[in-house]
Amino acid sequence: DTEVTQTPKHLVMGMTNKKSLKCEQHMGHRAMYWYKQKAKKPPELMFVYSYEKLSINESVPSRFSPECPNSSLLNLHLHALQPEDSALYLCASSQGVQGAVGNTIYFGEGSWLTVV
């Protein structure tokens, strides 16, 4: 079972709203990721958590705030977003803590975010 579950699947929010994206995995994976993907582009890494600690932040604007409450859950808190932040947000996980070094990264189905 290689399932990463994301909610909600679709989200429309205004530029002054605060919302959160949620991600869950029960595979015992120790690394979890947020990626952002725009149409016809590859996924771009935003954050990596290893053992529930933030290990990589790819210079993401502070209007995106990740949180890892426990080893199975990963949240992405959204506040004061811009229309250009509209994209598919992908959560992923992998077994090892060294990111993709020898480990497969499994993606969830994604959350489609539209900022109006």
Next chain:
Amino acid sequence: QQPVQSPQAVILREGEDAVINCSSSKALYSVHWYRQKHGEAPVFLMILLKGGEQKGHEKISASFNEKKQQSSLYLTASQLSYSGTYFCGTVDRGSTLGRLYFGRGTQLTVWP
């Protein structure tokens, strides 16, 4: 460092073969191949770790050259279900944090 993927797009008839290439100017630790269908998340196909390695998955296989700087994905006797965008992802040798960099993708369209 982002790998270079080619070609950008491929159009095939059912039953035809295709090759997608992925290369880096640096030696790599690993290459990961994904397929993404329109409106869906990327789905893992395979990972290659060893120079000279070849791996197969049904009629889809891949190779990793001896220098570990180039990988190719082979799709033989293509089926309609193979349509989608194929991404290679690479991890640079010596990477401690294991960042996976994706190529720009190859859009594969299979027609009946």
